[in-house]
Amino acid sequence: MSVLELKSVSVIYPPATKTGEDVHALENITLNITGNDFVVALGASGCGKTTLLNVMAGFIQPSGGEVLLDSKPIKGPGADRGVVFQQHALLPWLNVIDNTSFGLMLQKMKTDERTKVASKYLKLVGLEEFQKHYPYQLSGGMRQRVGLARALTSDPAILLMDEPLGALDALTREIMQELVLDIWRETGKMVFFITHSVDEAIFMATRLIVMSPRPGRIIKSYNLDFYQRFFKTRDARRVKSQQEFIDVRQEVLNIIHGDEIRIDQG
Numbered sequence: 001m002s003v004l005e006l007k008s009v010s011v012i013y014p015p016a017t018k019t020g021e022d023v024h025a026l027e028n029i030t031l032n033i034t035g036n037d038f039v040v041a042l043g044a045s046g047c048g049k050t051t052l053l054n055v056m057a058g059f060i061q062p063s064g065g066e067v068l069l070d071s072k073p074i075k076g077p078g079a080d081r082g083v084v085f086q087q088h089a090l091l092p093w094l095n096v097i098d099n100t101s102f103g104l105m106l107q108k109m110k111t112d113e114r115t116k117v118a119s120k121y122l123k124l125v126g127l128e129e130f131q132k133h134y135p136y137q138l139s140g141g142m143r144q145r146v147g148l149a150r151a152l153t154s155d156p157a158i159l160l161m162d163e164p165l166g167a168l169d170a171l172t173r174e175i176m177q178e179l180v181l182d183i184w185r186e187t188g189k190m191v192f193f194i195t196h197s198v199d200e201a202i203f204m205a206t207r208l209i210v211m212s213p214r215p216g217r218i219i220k221s222y223n224l225d226f227y228q229r230f231f232k233t234r235d236a237r238r239v240k241s242q243q244e245f246i247d248v249r250q251e252v253l254n255i256i257h258g259d260e261i262r263i264d265q266g
Contacts, residue, residue, distance in 0.1 A: 002070055002157035002190060004033040004056065009065035010215075011051050025051040027215035029065070033158065038184055038191045038227065040205035042198065044256055048216025049194045053160050056192060057083050069157060079107070082151030086163040088143040090135040096122065097131040100150045107154070114153075121149035124183060141172040148183065158190040166196065173197075177204060178236060181227055198252050199240055202226060210255050220255055222248065 006029050013023040026048045033039050041049045054060045055067055058076040067074045069081070077083075090099045097118050098105075104114035122128050125145040135143055144164055151159055164180075165173045181204060184191055195201050201208050203226050210220040229239045239245060 001035050003068075004158055004190065004192075005068040005071075006031045006052075006055070007066050007068070009052075009055060009062045009067060011048070011055060011060065012063040024215035026055075026062075027217050029216070029218060031209070031218065033190050033192060036184075036188055036190070036206075038181075038193065038204060038206045040193045040195060040201040040208050041211060042195060042201040042208060042252065042256070043211030043216065044213055045196070046214055047211040048214060049211060050162055052211075052216065053083075053162050053192060053194055056158070057081055057160050079103070079154040080157045082154060082156035082159045084144075084147050084151045084159065084161045084164045086166050088135070088140075088147045090143055090146055092135050094134075095131065096127060096133050096135075096138070096146055099135070099146055100153060103150060104153055117153050118149070121152045122146075124152070124186065125149045125179065139172070140168050141176055144168070144176060145179070148180070152183075152187065152189075156189065158192060159184075161191065161193045163194050163196065165200065173200070174236060178230070180204070181230065185231065198249050198256075202245060202248050202252065203230070203236065203240060208252070210252060220252075222252075224248070 009026060009029040011026040013025055015021055029052060041052060043049055055062050058074045058078060058081065091102065094102065097115060100122055101114040101118035104117060119128065119131065122131060125148055127142060127145050127149065130138065130142065165176050168176060177200060193204065202224060205224050206227065208222040208224055209218045211217065212219045226239050226245055230236050233239065
């Protein structure tokens with residue numbers, strides 16, 4: 001069972017100008033993600049959520065503390081961490097199957113093998129009939145499905161998802177929330193998921209972390225089970241209308257807007 005560990009992680013960006021000041025993006029972040037966790041990070045814009053994901057992905061190195069995956073320090077990007085961006089980042093000159101298998105091609109996997117792997121994950125996201133289509137022929141939700149399938153092809157230990165549903169219309173976003181949860185349950189992957197939507201965060205998370213304004217710190221953590229209620233009922237709107245869901249949403253909003261700031265010690 002894989003474990004991602006962040007131990008007292010801080011990130012300080014140098015000033016943009018000679019007369020500017022350092023930017024303290026993250027401060028003393030300690031977080032463990034393990035097993036079948038679906039951890040969602042929520043907070044006001046600029047709280048360091050994306051910086052935190054970039055540290056996990058190996059795109060940037062922490063200024064202090066350490067990040068470990070299965071007890072090994074993360075020194076850079078790797079196939080053991082799949083990243084899904086807010087914008088799909090598909091290559092427009094490649095069709096769906098080639099976009100999905102692009103990482104495997106870079107790993108020098110044989111054509112037949114990488115096509116087989118890519119086809120498996122395209123089927124998982126419901127796009128097996130669109131393998132020869134190009135990105136411009138797909139809807140926004142379909143393009144994000146291709147991005148998700150591509151991230152899964154390397155069989156990563158963890159999926160890192162940076163606002164992957166943020167650019168979608170409301171109806172498509174609800175459908176994609178359910179799809180992502182189903183894929184998470186099917187694959188058993190650890191997930192770290194960033195969103196600005198409080199409802200989305202509460203609905204999808206096994207654990208929700210709420211972050212403070214810069215410097216980003218974890219100020220509250222919730223263990224949630226609304227995703228389980230969805231799996232039982234297959235009725236997301238019913239789950240989101242439950243009084244307990246509404247109560248958690250209001251508490252989280254109070255924390256984000258500063259009406260209830262509490263440092264989580266444990």
